[in-house]
Amino acid sequence: MQKAARKHAIIAAFLFFTFLSGPVSYCQNTTLEPLIDIIKLLEDTYGVSFSYAPNDIQNVLVATPSDALSLTEAIAYLNSTTPFQFTAIDTRYITVVKTPTANLYCGKIIDASTGLPMVGATVIADTNDFATTTNTEGEFFIPEAARTKAFTVTFIGFTPLTIPVGTLTKECTSLLMLPTIATLDEVLITSYFTKGIDKLNDGSIVLNSSDFGLIPGQVDNDILQIVQALPGVESVDETISNINIRGGTHAENLILWDDIKMYQSGHFFGLISAFNPDLTQSVSIYKNGTLPRYGESVSSVIHMKSDDTITRDLTAGAGFNFINGSAFVRMPISKKVGLQISGRRSLNDLLETPVYDTYSSRIFQDTEIFNSSNDATMITADEDFRFYDFSTKLLWDASEKDRVRFNFLTIDNRLDFTETIANSQQSETSSLSQRSLVGGVNWERNWNDSFKSYLMTYGTYYALDALNRDIFTTQELRQENEVIETGVKVEGLYAISKKFQLRSGYHFTETGIANTQDVNLPRFRNFEKDVLRTHSVFGRTTYTSEEKNTIINAGLRLNYFTKLDQVLVEPRLSVHQKISNGLAIELLGEFKSQTTTQRIDFESDFLGVEKRRWVLATGDEIPVLQSKQGSFGVIYQRKKWFIETTAYYKFVNGISSRNQGFQNQFQFVEAIGSYTNYGLELAVNKKWGDFSSWISYTYAQNDYEFPSLVPSEFPNNLDIRHAASLAGSYTLDRFKVALGINWHTGKPFTLPLSDGQNASNEPADPILYDTPNSKRLPDYFRTDLSAEYRWNVSEKIDAKINVAILNILDTDNTLNIRYARLENENGSTRINQIEQKSLGLTPNVSVQVLF
Template sequence: IIDMHTKNELKDQFFGGAGINLISGDVYGQFPLGDKMALQLSARRSLTDFFNTPTYNEFFDRAFQDSQIVEREGNFYFYDFTGKLLYDIGTNQKFRLSFININNALDYSELSRDNANATRSSLDQTNLSFGSSLDSKWTNRFKTYLNMYFTRYNLDARNIASDAQQQLFQNNQVKETGLKLNTNYGLNENLNWLNGYQLSETGITNGTNVTNPPFNSNIKGVVRTHSVFSEIGYTSPYRKLFAQLGVRLNYLQNPGNFEKVILEPRLNLNFRLSEAWKALVLGEFKSQATNQIIDLEQNFLGIEKRRWIISDGAQLPITQSKQGSIGINYDQPELYIGLEGFYKEVKGISTATQGFQNQDQFNGEIGKYDVKGIEFLINKKTDRYSIWTSYTYNLNNYTFEDIVPSRFPNNLDIRHTLTLAGTYDIGGLKLGLGLNYRSGKPFTEPLASDPIDESVFPNRINYDEPNDSRLLEYLRADASAIYGFELGSRAAATIGLSILNFTDRKNIFNTYYRLNATNEIEKVENVSLGLTPNVSFRVRF
C-alpha cells in the first residue's frame, strides 16, 4: 500500500526545499499566513525538452523499441503543481482546500524500413483536481469529517499515417464529482462506531475521428453511486485484540443500462499473541463500475494507451472482487519477520481490459481471475544499517468459459519474486544496494503448424493456446549513494547518485508478434532499462 499525502498540520515558520535531477526539477514550500492559516505550494517540471541526458535517453529507448525503426525523434515534457490552504477555524475544527494539476505531453515521429515516409503521433494527458475537507471534533467522543472533490482527466491522442492519407484522433475524458461524510462516535473506551455516506458521479466520454475513410464516434456514459457504510471497532483491555467489522451498501445507477445494489462486508482482526508476536486476519468485498481498455495496437507507435470506460452491465459488467489474507509477524526494534497467505477473486473482467497483445485471438469475452500465494519479509536493522529480503509466490489464473482452454495463466502470473536490499550509513553518507529477481511472465506464441490465417483480409496471426509460453527470468541490480550536509544553521542539502541495472543485464519483459509489410511474422521483444545513471541535488530549509 502506498500512502501519499501532503503535510496537514500548521507550522509557525516557513519551510521548503528544492531539487533537481537528470529528468526534472521541483520546488515546494509552506508559508504561514497568521496563527491559524498557512499555504502550501509545490511545482515540478521536466527538463527533457531543453536537453537530453543519459537518464532520459535510456527511458526513451525503453519506451520506443521497434526493430523496424531506422530513424526517430521525440519531444516529451511534463509538469505538475499543487496548492493547499490550511485553516484551523478553532481548536476543534480544521478546514483544508487543495488542488493539483498534472500535464504530460508527447510528440513523436518515426521512419521505418518498410516505408520512406514518417509516421507521427502525439499524446496529451492532463489531470485537474480540487478538493476540500472539514474535520470537526464536537465532543471528546463524537467527530465528523466532510470531504468534497471534483476531478477531470483528459487524454488526447493523434496519429498521422506515413502516407498522410489518414489521420486518427481519439479523446478520453473523465469527470467525477464526489461527497463523503463520516461520523465517528466513541461508545466507550473499547468500542468505536464509524458511520458514513458517500456520493459520486462519474461521467466518461470516448471520442474517435478518422479522416479516411470518414468515421466519427462520440460515446458518453454516466454512473452514479450512493453508498452508506457502518463499522464497529473494538480494542480489548491491554490491547490484546483489535477488531473491525463493517459493511458497505452501494446503489449503482447507469441511466438506461442498469441499477444494482451491492453489499460489501469487511473484516480486520489483529491478535497480539505476545509482546513481539501478532496474528492478522483480513477480508473484504469490493466493486468497481469503471474500467480501463488497454490499447496496444500499432496506432500511436505501439505505445500503451489506457482509456477509461463505464460498465454497461452487459458487454462490460461491474467488476466485483473478494479477498482475504491471514498472517503472522514478529516485530521488535531491530528485527521484523512477517509471513502472510492471501487469496483474491475478481469477477466481471473483459479480455479488452487485460492488455492482451495476441489481439485477434479474443473478442471481449467476460470472465474472472483468481490469485493466491504467500509473502515473506524479514528486515534486520540497527542505527547504521538495514538489510531486508522479501519473497512472494503467486499463482494467478484467468477463467473465460468462452475460450479454449477456459483456464490459463494471467498476463501478470509471475510465480516467484525475490528482493534483496540493504542500506549502510557512514557519517553523512548512506549507501544502498538492491537485487530484484522475478520469474518470467507468460506470453502467447503463433501456432507452429499454421501460423498465418490467409482466409481473411487483411491476414492475421493464428495463435497457440493463450499464455502457454514464458519469458526468461528478470534480474536487476541497483545501487545508490546519498551524502547529506548542512548549509548554515537553517538549511541542509543532499547529493545523490543512483544507477539502475548497473550490470547492464538485458532483461526481456514482454514479447509479442505482428505481421510486417511483406506478410511475414515479426517477433518483437521489449527490453527493460539498461544501465541508467541519475544524479540529484536537494536542499531543504
C-alpha cells in the same frame, strides 16, 4: 549579533522570582520563559552580547536562572538545560550554537492516525525547568543532562503523551500521539524494512516520506516506486502506471491523493510518479482488509497524503536530477492559515541527458515513434516530450475545533513527434497529451471528546488526447478519452467507550467517461459517453481490548448504482491478536467492487505509447467488477527482528478480455470471465544498529477462467509465480547507502504455431497461436544501488545529494514478447517476434537545497 533593550515585563518577572528564590541555586523558579528573552535579559544585566540564530531558539522555553548566579554560572546552567552550546569568545561576546546532534537525545512525535510528523507539539519536563517544541520533521532535542527527567508532550486535539525517563535515544525514537477523538485508531506495530515504512495493526502499511531511510535505486523517494518494494507488489513492465498487486491490473487499484481519486499516476508514460515527493508526506497501502470508507477497487488502495500541518516558519527547497527540476515552499500566512506549493518540470528541452535518452528508448520502443524512425523508406522522426506537475494546498485552522483544507493538483504530459521523408520537405506532426486536474475542499471538526466529523467535496478531470497524421496521405486519426468525476463524502467518528469506536458515513459520486475516435478519410466518427451515479453508505466498529492485545475492525459498505439499479453489499474485516511476547496473528477479509476499468482495443491506440482507455460499467457488456479476498498472517517482532508470513486467496469476477491486454488469439475477442490468485508472502527484516537488511519472497498462482473461450482456463497475463528481493541499507551520520537485488520468474506469453500452419500472403490475416500463455519469459534480475549525503551549508541552509544506479550490472531483461505479420520485399509475409526490453544501466543524480 543580536542586541536588544530591556523589556520591563521581563525585568519585573525576573525580580519577582529572584525575591522568591533561595540564595544559591541555578534555578528555583518553575515558570518557563522564552530562551530568547532570558538571553536578552542576561545581555542587559551583564553587558554582554550573544550571537545566535533567532529561528533556532525561538521555540525553546527554560526556567529563568537565579539572579545570584554569576555570568559564568548562568552560562553553565543554560549549557546543561538547553540543547545549545554557549561559548564565551571573550569578556563581551558569547556564541550560541546548536549542540551537535550526537550529543543530544532526540524524539520524534508522530500523529498515530495519519503517520505524519507533528509540527509545534510542546515538550515539557516534569520538573517544569525545560520545554521545547517539535520542528518541521516532528523532532525535538534535549541535552544529555535533561534525559534524567520525564517529559509530557501536548498538542491541541491530542491526548497528552508522557515520555518516561530513559525512553529517548540519540537516534530519534518515534513516539505516537493519539487524537483525543481517535484513541482507538490504528497504532504502529513496527518499522517495516527501512526507516519510514511502518506496518499498522489494521493490516495496512504506511510510507512516511519525511522520515524515510533509503530504498535501492531511488533518487527522489518516488512513492509509487517504493511501494513495489513490498511483498505481493510487482510491475511487470517496470512502470508505476502498471502496478500489479496480488495479480491485479493497475486499473484495479484505487489511487487517492488527499482522498481524491486519480485516473493518472505517472509522468513519462509511467516511468516517473506524477506525485511530487516534496509534499507527499505519507502513503497508506491496503492489500486486504480495506477500511469500508474506501470503494472503487477490487485489488488495493494506495492513499497519498500531503503535509497537513501549518508550519510556523517558512521552509522551502529546490533541486534537480537528470530528468526534471523541482521546487516547493511551505509558508505560514498567519497563525491559522498556511500555504503549500510544489512543482516539477522536465528538463530535456534544455538538456537531453543520458538518463533521458535511456528513458526515451525504454518507453518509446515498440511504438509508432520508434517504428517510424526505423522505417525502410528513410523516414526520420523527431520527438519533443515534456511534462510538469503543480500542486497547492491552503490550510486554515478556523478554530481549535475546526480545520479546513483546499487542495489543487494538475499533471501534464505532452508529446509531439514530427516525421520527415529524407530528401524531402514533406513532414507531418502528430501529438499526444495526457493531463489531470483535481481539486477538493474538506472540513474536519472535533465537536467534543467523543465525536468528530469530516465533510469533503471534490472534482477530478482526466483527458488523453492523440492526433495521428499519416505522412503519405492526408488521413488524420484523433482518439480521445475523457473522465469527469465529482463526489461528496460525509463521515462521523464516535467514541462509544474506551474499548469501542464507531465510524460511519455516506459517499456520493457521479462519474462520466467519454471515448471518441474520429477519422477524416474515409470519414468515420464514433463517440461513446456513459454516466453513472453511485450512492454508498458505510460503517465500521473498532474494538480494542484493555491491554490492546486484541484489535478488531469490522465494517460494511453498501453501494447502489442508480443506472444499473444494482445493490452490492461489501463486508470488511481486520483482526489483530497478540499471542505472546513478540508474536501475533492477523486475519483480514473483504468484498469489494469497481465500476471503472481500462480496456485496450488496438496496439496502435494513442500512437502505441499509452494504449489503455478508461471505460465505465454498463451492465452485461461491461459488468461491475467484484472481488472476494481473505488472508491469514503470522507476525513476529522481537530483538530487532521482524518476520511476517501471510497466506491469501483472492477471486475477481467480471473482468473483460478487452482489459487484460491479450496479444494472442484472444486479442479481439469479447469475453467476460474471472481470475483466481492465491499465494504466500514472506518478509524478514533484521536491524543491527545503523544497518538494516531485509528479504521478501512471494509465491503466487494466478489463473484465468473465461467460460466462452477455448481453452477456458489458462495462466493469467500477470502470473508471476515466484518473486524475491534482498536488500540492505546503512546509515552513518549524514550518509546513507542501500543496495538491493530484485528477481522474479518471467510472465507468460503465447507462441505462434509453426510457419506451415501460419502460411499466408496477406499481412492482415490473423496469426494462429499455440495454447495461450503456455510459455514464459526468461527470469528477471536487477541490482540497484542508492546513496545519499546531506550537509549544512549554513545555519539556515541544508544541501542533499542523491546518487542512484538502476540495473547496475546492466542485465538484459525481456519484459514482453508479441508477434506481428510483416510483408517482405517480395510480397510474402513472415511472422516477426517483437521484444520489449527493460531499462539498462541507468545512473541518476539528484541535488537539492533546503531552506
